[in-house]
Amino acid sequence: MTVYHFATKLSADEVAALKAVEVTQDTPDTWRQRVVALPDEDGVVLRLSFAEVKTLEDAIHAYCDDNSSDKALDVMGNALKVAWRLRDNPVLVASGGRPSASLAKHIAIALWLGVVMTILAIVFAVNANAADVQVIDGDTFKMNGITYRLHGIDAPEGDQVCNGLDSAWHCGDEAVAALLALVAGQRVLCRPLGRDHYDRVLAKCWAGRIEINDALVRWGVAWAFQKYSLDYVDAEQEARRENRGVWVAPNLPPWLWRKQNR
Numbered sequence: 266m267t268v269y270h271f272a273t274k275l276s277a278d279e280v281a282a283l284k285a286v287e288v289t290q291d292t293p294d295t296w297r298q299r300v301v302a303l304p305d306e307d308g309v310v311l312r313l314s315f316a317e318v319k320t321l322e323d324a325i326h327a328y329c330d331d332n333s334s335d336k337a338l339d340v341m342g343n344a345l346k347v348a349w350r351l352r353d354n355p356v357l358v359a360s361g362g363r364p365s366a367s368l369a370k371h372i373a374i375a376l377w378l379g380v381v382m383t384i385l386a387i388v389f390a391v392n393a394n395a396a397d398v399q400v401i402d403g404d405t406f407k408m409n410g411i412t413y414r415l416h417g418i419d420a421p422e423g424d425q426v427c428n429g430l431d432s433a434w435h436c437g438d439e440a441v442a443a444l445l446a447l448v449a450g451q452r453v454l455c456r457p458l459g460r461d462h463y464d465r466v467l468a469k470c471w472a473g474r475i476e477i478n479d480a481l482v483r484w485g486v487a488w489a490f491q492k493y494s495l496d497y498v499d500a501e502q503e504a505r506r507e508n509r510g511v512w513v514a515p516n517l518p519p520w521l522w523r524k525q526n527r
Contacts, residue, residue, distance in 0.1 A: 271351040272312040280305055282343035286328045296321045313351060316442035322348045398448045403440025404487060414465040415478045416458050417494030419519045420487040428514040436511055440486040447472040447480060485510020488518045
């Protein structure tokens with residue numbers, strides 16, 4: 266199963282740019298198959314997963330490295346506009362599912378409150394640029410030499426496989442891709458709340474104006490870890506209602522999966 270996390274409408278010029286980038290790549294990335302299938306017209310919709318957006322961006326930069334003409338720069342500009350717009354428009358359409366209006370509303374509210382959230386975060390936070398963030402798994406990363414475990418959530422383990430509508434999918438890999446997508450190009454801020462038994466810093470963290478803990482749960486790539494916190498119960502309930510990510514089919518939460526597989 267593929268879980269589409271981002272969607273945007275394209276102009277005919279943007280479709281042409283993506284196809285120009287696509288033909289230069291040798292790897293069989295799934296985003297390429299979707300680009301090839303797009304009609305050459307205005308208004309078509311492209312949907313990609315977290316991981317696919319990342320590989321698309323890598324392909325765009327590789328294209329620019331290999332081509333220095335003015336036409337190539339125009340292609341890169343149009344393709345990057347698509348990639349950036351995808352990141353700004355999470356709609357979370359699961360295979361066979363529907364766009365989430367409630368998530369769009371949540372994102373809009375987050376943008377209005379973003380300045381306030383960032384100011385509050387800065388008061389209590391340790392921060393770094395995205396280049397300084399090393400993602401370890403779907404709920405853990407290293408920043409400025411400190412390992413942070415995201416407070417109140419539990420993401421699928423790296424080798425965990427989840428049930429989908431039609432087939433299994435690597436939800437652990439998708440959680441990592443989601444976290445990478447959130448921190449990419451963003452200033453990351455963390456408010457420490459304590460330490461866990463592995464001596465990792467428990468924290469609420471922000472990527473730009475988006476709270477990472479909340480987003481991962483709301484996007485269906487992490488569970489609210491209610492044994493330790495009720496902060497993200499509402500986000501999880503929204504993800505359940507919308508059948509996002511791990512909620513598209515019955516799945517074991519990570520704490521039970523670990524008991525059975527470790």
